Amino acid sequence: AQSVSQHNHHVILSEAASLELGCNYSYGGTVNLFWYVQYPGQHLQLLLKYFSGDPLVKGIKGFEAEFIKSKFSFNLRKPSVQWSDTAEYFCAVNAKGTGRRALTFGSGTRLQVQP
Amino acid sequence: EAQVTQNPRYLITVTGKKLTVTCSQNMNHEYMSWYRQDPGLGLRQIYYSMNVEVTDKGDVPEGYKVSRKEKRNFPLILESPSPNQTSLYFCASSSYRDRGNGEQYFGPGTRLTVT
Numbered sequence: 001a002q003s004v005s006q007h008n009h010h011v012i013l014s015e016a017a018s019l020e021l022g023c024n025y026s027y028g029g030t031v032n033l034f035w036y037v038q039y040p041g042q043h044l045q046l047l048l049k050y051f052s053g054d055p056l057v058k059g060i061k062g063f064e065a066e067f068i069k070s071k072f073s074f075n076l077r078k079p080s081v082q083w084s085d086t087a088e089y090f091c092a093v094n095a096k097g098t099g100r101r102a103l104t105f106g107s108g109t110r111l112q113v114q115p
Numbered sequence: 116e117a118q119v120t121q122n123p124r125y126l127i128t129v130t131g132k133k134l135t136v137t138c139s140q141n142m143n144h145e146y147m148s149w150y151r152q153d154p155g156l157g158l159r160q161i162y163y164s165m166n167v168e169v170t171d172k173g174d175v176p177e178g179y180k181v182s183r184k185e186k187r188n189f190p191l192i193l194e195s196p197s198p199n200q201t202s203l204y205f206c207a208s209s210s211y212r213d214r215g216n217g218e219q220y221f222g223p224g225t226r227l228t229v230t
Contacts, residue, residue, distance in 0.1 A: 004157075006157075009155075032218075034218070036221075042223070043205065043221045043222060043223040043224050044158075044205065044221040045221075046218065049218055090157060090158070092158075102148065102160045102163060102173060102174070103158070103160070103207075103219060105150075105157035105158040105159070106157050107155050107156055107157045108157050
């Protein structure tokens, strides 16, 4: 079974600071990778996804993530955060070729951006 | 508007009193799933359904039941709720038209408190 680790549980940044959130997964096969964001009181929204091809993927709101297969990592980045980026961020993995289609989530990283 | 809806959004109940949380999607998705979200644990899958009348257990199915009699609806049933089922619940759906890539669309969540 796959598992996902997010090493930063709570990150506090000032506006305009750069962001990098770590995500590592463990699974022996091929995976699809996702980052979801949950704004306070709202449901999960997809930020970006990686299925195949270019390992650098760009998502909404200026976010990007890089898939490094050799490191089993899919870190999320943003060059300059805004106060409106305050939210909880979840990395998720889906093992390709399995019928269950379940997303395995990391425990989440709470990002607080101070004005 | 394409969406996943859940009702109720908030529910406080007592131990042992049967309850149902409804989930409905208007995207004609074949796949539907229930997750629970707990602090520090991320989201964990409870049950999923590949299509009408086809359901199966996820990672944490104990104490829950589901049914899938119609494609659009996937209710979550707690026959005898207990305090350890106090959590935030999310319904999600996806289509096989994405060729198994696993992207899921989430409902707004139901916050359940069992006293």
